[in-house]
Amino acid sequence: MLAPVVIRRIKQLLAERTHSYRQIAELLKVSCGTISAIASGERWSDEALEIRGQVEPEGPPRRCPECGGLVRMPCVLCSARKRSARTGRLPPDVPLERPLGLDLKPEHQRRYAEVRVARRKQQHRNCLLAVCPTNYTASPYIAPEP
Known part of the structure; x- marks a missing residue:
């Protein structure tokens, strides 16, 4: 390295x-x-x-004051959520060529891909809500609620 x-x-x-x-x-x-x-x-x-270049987590696990997770500080999850909220991008995803060893028909493959993308968007929205609940529509991937 x-x-x-x-x-x-x-x-x-x-x-x-x-x-x-x-x-x-x-x-x-x-x-x-x-x-x-x-x-x-x-x-x-x-x-x-x-x-x-960031500081490596060290010391005994503690509760994160932001997300409540039991982690070694600094909390990597919180920093990832903040970066995602700042950039407005979804985290990188593994290409969906062969879904987890499943042999699906083409129509089922398309549906699997749609569901997977929808779940990732929902997870991204939940991350944004956890970090910044008042500004969750800033992401281009999330449609504002009516």
Whole structure:
């Protein structure tokens, strides 16, 4: 695993365009494949660096004052809900090519996908309500109630 400082340095050297991939790899003691993956954007996005730079949970489990869950602080669930409320995006989902080992007919496959999306939207709405109950219609995925 690379430190965020090394990843930032790789990105900086790539942006300068003064070194080849091999030179950067030798300079920072990483593989050329890692340099290539970072250059193509396949690995280590800025969001991943931000997440890795956060404080790791430690200490005994305690009750979270916001969600009430028994967690090691800081509560990852609360921070994920806040980020989701801020960005207005649903969390990433696994592609729905083969649903959990089920062999469904095409019409049942479509219905399964519809139900799954509807449940994810409902879960997202519940997360938003838990974080910010007065502003739950800010998400583009949630229709305002009549």
